[in-house]
Amino acid sequence: MIKTIEKFPILSLTIIVLLMLLIHLDVPNITIMEARNFITSREMIQDNNWLLTTMNGEPRYQKPPLPTWLTAISAMLFGANSLFALRLPAAFMVLFLGIFSYYFSLKLSLSKNHSFRNSLILVTSFYVIGIINEAPWDIFAHGFMFAGLYFLFNFFEENKAIWKNAFLAAVFFGLSMLSKGPVSLFALFLPFLISYGIVFKFKTFKQKIVPFISFILLFLIIGSWWFIYVRYADPEAFLAIASRETDNWSSYNVKPFYYYWSFFIQSGLWTIPAFIGLLYPYMIHRVLHKKIYKFTFLWTIIAVVLLSTIPEKKARYLMPVLIPLALNTGFYIQFLIKEFSNLSKKKDTLPVYFNFGLIATIGVSVPIILYVILNDSLKLFITNYILTAVVLLIIGILLFRSLVQKNMKNTFYLSVCFLVSVFVFGLPISKVFNKNEAFTPINSLHKYEEKHSINTYAIGNLTPEFIWDYNGKIKNIYKNNDIKTPTENKFGLLLSSENFNKISIELNTNYNLEFIKTYNLNVGAKQKDRLISQFYLVTKK
Numbered sequence: 267m268i269k270t271i272e273k274f275p276i277l278s279l280t281i282i283v284l285l286m287l288l289i290h291l292d293v294p295n296i297t298i299m300e301a302r303n304f305i306t307s308r309e310m311i312q313d314n315n316w317l318l319t320t321m322n323g324e325p326r327y328q329k330p331p332l333p334t335w336l337t338a339i340s341a342m343l344f345g346a347n348s349l350f351a352l353r354l355p356a357a358f359m360v361l362f363l364g365i366f367s368y369y370f371s372l373k374l375s376l377s378k379n380h381s382f383r384n385s386l387i388l389v390t391s392f393y394v395i396g397i398i399n400e401a402p403w404d405i406f407a408h409g410f411m412f413a414g415l416y417f418l419f420n421f422f423e424e425n426k427a428i429w430k431n432a433f434l435a436a437v438f439f440g441l442s443m444l445s446k447g448p449v450s451l452f453a454l455f456l457p458f459l460i461s462y463g464i465v466f467k468f469k470t471f472k473q474k475i476v477p478f479i480s481f482i483l484l485f486l487i488i489g490s491w492w493f494i495y496v497r498y499a500d501p502e503a504f505l506a507i508a509s510r511e512t513d514n515w516s517s518y519n520v521k522p523f524y525y526y527w528s529f530f531i532q533s534g535l536w537t538i539p540a541f542i543g544l545l546y547p548y549m550i551h552r553v554l555h556k557k558i559y560k561f562t563f564l565w566t567i568i569a570v571v572l573l574s575t576i577p578e579k580k581a582r583y584l585m586p587v588l589i590p591l592a593l594n595t596g597f598y599i600q601f602l603i604k605e606f607s608n609l610s611k612k613k614d615t616l617p618v619y620f621n622f623g624l625i626a627t628i629g630v631s632v633p634i635i636l637y638v639i640l641n642d643s644l645k646l647f648i649t650n651y652i653l654t655a656v657v658l659l660i661i662g663i664l665l666f667r668s669l670v671q672k673n674m675k676n677t678f679y680l681s682v683c684f685l686v687s688v689f690v691f692g693l694p695i696s697k698v699f700n701k702n703e704a705f706t707p708i709n710s711l712h713k714y715e716e717k718h719s720i721n722t723y724a725i726g727n728l729t730p731e732f733i734w735d736y737n738g739k740i741k742n743i744y745k746n747n748d749i750k751t752p753t754e755n756k757f758g759l760l761l762s763s764e765n766f767n768k769i770s771i772e773l774n775t776n777y778n779l780e781f782i783k784t785y786n787l788n789v790g791a792k793q794k795d796r797l798i799s800q801f802y803l804v805t806k807k
Contacts, residue, residue: 268675268676268679271679272378272379272382275368275378275381275382275385276365276368278382279361279364279365279368279382279385279386279389280361282386282389282682282686283357283360283361283364283389284361285686285689285690286389286390286395286685286686286689286690287357287360287395287398287689288354288357289689289690290689290690290693290694291349291350291353291354291357292348292349292350292353293693293694293696293697294399294693294696295700295789296349296731296734297399297400298729298730298731299400299402299403300352300353300399300400300402301729301730301731301733301734302321302326302730303329303333303334303337303402303403304337304352304734305321305322305730305733305734306319306320306321306326306331306334307334307335307337307338307341307352308338308341308346308347308734308737309321309323309739310331310334310335310338311338311341311342311346316331316335316338317331317492317495317496317499318496318499318500319331319334321730321733322727322728322733322739322740322741323739323741325500325503325504325507326507327496327500327503327504327507327508328507328511329403329445329446329447330443330444330445330446330447330492330493331444331492332406332441332444332445333355333356333402333403333406333445333446336355336406337352337355337356337402339355340352340354340355347737353398353399353402355402355406356398356402356405356406357398359398359405359406359409360389360394360395360398360405360409361389362409362413363388363389363394363405363408363409363412363589364385364386364388364389365385366409366412366413366416367381367384367385367388367389367412367589367592367593368381368382368384368385369381369416370412370415370416370419370593371384371385371593371596373416373419373420373423374555374558374561374593375555375558376555376558376596380596380600383596383599383600383678384592384593384595384596385592386682387533387536387592387595387596387599388588388589388592388593390534390535390536390682390685390686391532391533391534391535391536391588391591391592392532392533392534392535393532393533393534393581393582393584393585393588394585394588396582397582397585400582403445403446404446404449404582404585404586405585406441406442406445406446407442407443407445407446407449407450408442408450408453408454408585408586408589410438410439410441410442410445410450411438411439411442411450411451411454411455411586412454412589413438414434414435414436414437414438414439414441414442414455414485415435415454415455415458417431417432417434417435417438418431418435418439418458418481419462421435421474421477421478421481422462422466422468422470422471422474423466425470425473428474428477429477429480432474432477432478432480432481432484433481433484435481435485436480436481436482436484436485436488437484437485437488439451439455439481439485439488439489440484440485440486440487440488440489441488441489442489443485443488443489443490444488444489444492447493448489450586452572452573453569453572453573453583453586453587454569454586454589456568456572457564457565457566457568457569457572457590458565458590460564460568461561461564461565461568462561464564465557465560465561465564466561519578519579519580520577520578520579521577521578521579523574523575524574525574525579526570526573526574526579526583526584526587527570527574529570529584529587529591530544530591532581532584532585532587532588533588533591533592533595535625535681535684535685536592536595537621538617538620538621539595539598539599539602539621540591540594540595540598542598542617543591543594543595543596543597543598544563544566544567544591544594546563549563549597549598549601552601552605553597553600553601554600555597558597559594559597562590562593562594562597563594565590565593565594566587566590566591566594569586569587569590570584570587573587599674599678602618602674602678603674603675603678606618606672606674607672607673607674618669618674619669622665622668622669622677622681623665623666623669625662625665625681625684626661626662626663626665626666626669627662628658628662629658629659629661629662629663629665629684630658630659630662630663630666631662632654632655632658632659632662633655633656633659636651636654636655636692636695637651639695639698640695640698643698646698647694647695647697647698650691650692650694650695651695653691654687654688654691654692654695657687657691658684658687658688658691658692661680661683661684661687662684664676664680665677665680665681665684668680699789699790699791700789700790701790701791702786702788702789702790702791702793704784704786704788705786705787705788705789706783706784706785706786706787707735707785707787708732708735708736708785708787708799709735709736709737711736711758711785711801712736712737712738714758714782715758718756718758718803719756720754720756720757720758720803721752721754721757721758722740722757722758722759722760722801723740723741723742723743723752723757723758723759723760724740724741724742724743724744724759724760724761724799725742725743725744725749725759725760725761725762725765725766725768725769726742726744726761726762726765727742728740728742728760728799729787729796729797731787731797732760732785732787732797732799735787740760744765744769749769749772749773751776751777755805755806756803756804756805756806757804758782758801758802758803758804759779759801759802759803759804760785760799760800760801760802761799761800761802762795762798762799762800763800764795766800773804776806776807777804777805777806777807778804778805778806778807779802779803779804780802780803780804780805781800781801781802782801782802782803783800783801784798784799784800784801785798785799785800785801786798
């Protein structure tokens with residue numbers, strides 16, 4: 267079985283990613299970052315705002331439009347309100363990233379099987395998967411950048427097809443900029459360039475100066491044309507948004523320099539192998555390709571250091587680090603596959619037994635764990651419970667056997683199977699946590715509006731989840747501590763309890779406020795105030 271999988275690496279990788287991500291792509295609840303992107307894509311289609319992008323009818327120039335274009339195209343093909351359709355482009359970008367990881371590894375002179383395992387480590391890393399549900403822009407920006415780095419590496423290393431590699435690198439660099447501006451240039455390209463210079467020395471660069479300059483000019487043209495267009499088409503909104511975004515870098519979500527230094531945890535399943543792979547003094551004597559290992563090690567560490575210098579820090583900003591980290595971790599996995607059966611020292615074996623033994627223990631414990639979690643909801647998820655419990659129990663037992671036999675190749679692939687099985691069989695069970703009995707979707711408001719012939723407004727900006735679920739635009743009439751009262755004699759009003767206390771006196775002077783309903787988009791037991799809004803019918807006195 268393993269020989270067949272390794273014989274067709276791209277096909278195997280494709281099947282694994284599609285099984286893992288596509289079968290239940292619509293199951294996870296929509297997040298705030300997704301809602302922003304999906305609203306913009308919907309308004310692209312409905313209002314034809316393909317260049318001057320909007321959210322709830324207001325300019326939204328914080329992010330370039332390429333991921334939203336792709337999302338909108340998918341929505342037009344498969345359904346404008348289908349989460350599956352809207353998430354599909356981001357899911358395919360995970361596969362895109364995995365494929366380029368495989369070919370990049372081959373370019374680093376690694377074996378076919380080693381390269382395949384590198385790509386599997388990458389696409390099964392926790393935050394590479396998680397990022398497509400939290401922030402679709404990031405996977406596009408870093409996926410396209412990594413493709414560009416593949417061709418740039420060819421450009422630096424080869425003396426043939428120089429202009430072709432420069433052109434293709436420029437195209438993908440430009441697409442990356444059209445996905446999230448210069449973010450990936452700083453987080454992925456710059457550490458790549460520094461580590462390449464340290465290890466490979468730019469030996470034949472002099473004869474490539476002209477095509478390299480052309481590469482820079484071309485990717486800047488491709489990546490910046492939208493920014494230039496918006497700057498002149500809507501300068502006031504563009505400059506205001508740019509100013510807010512720039513201020514955020516130094517004043518929003520400010521974390522200490524060391525905040526990112528547990529970054530290897532973001533690889534999830536591969537946390538301990540990733541950490542050991544970063545122990546340079548330990549690894550350098552145990553790898554065959556010492557020069558390449560040094561390159562991936564420096565690329566990873568320099569990326570973390572550079573990201574740490576930015577005051578604004580979020581866990582998802584670490585996602586690009588997982589790309590070189592996966593390549594680096596692959597060296598440790600390769601070492602274990604070749605040498606683990608010969609290792610006897612506890613410092614060599616204990617981390618392996620702990621990491622993969624933990625996965626095996628979880629596997630054999632899943633039937634009990636899920637039974638306790640599901641409790642009274644067991645009947646609702648009985649099919650998924652049985653399939654998940656049986657499959658993970660079998661994988662757990664096989665993992666224990668492989669560890670006893672010191673067969674690290676089987677252990678590696680069984681660990682991948684473990685994660686894929688969780689997604690294929692277990693993901694629908696996550697719906698058991700949607701226990702909020704007060705959950706009230708706001709899309710039902712349209713019926714009330716039609717019945718009473720009213721429009722609905724908001725006091726304060728509603729969260730993107732509300733706008734997405736409403737499936738329309740809700741204008742904010744409270745800005746700069748001033749209410750811009752609608753001209754209608756009767757209208758609907760959405761506001762939080764806090765905002766009601768602020769403006770009720772002012773409204774009560776000329777209007778009667780009748781409480782109608784509370785809309786609550788919290789799907790879980792934990793209640794977030796930003797997802798709760800009261801609806802009032804407002805009538806002029």
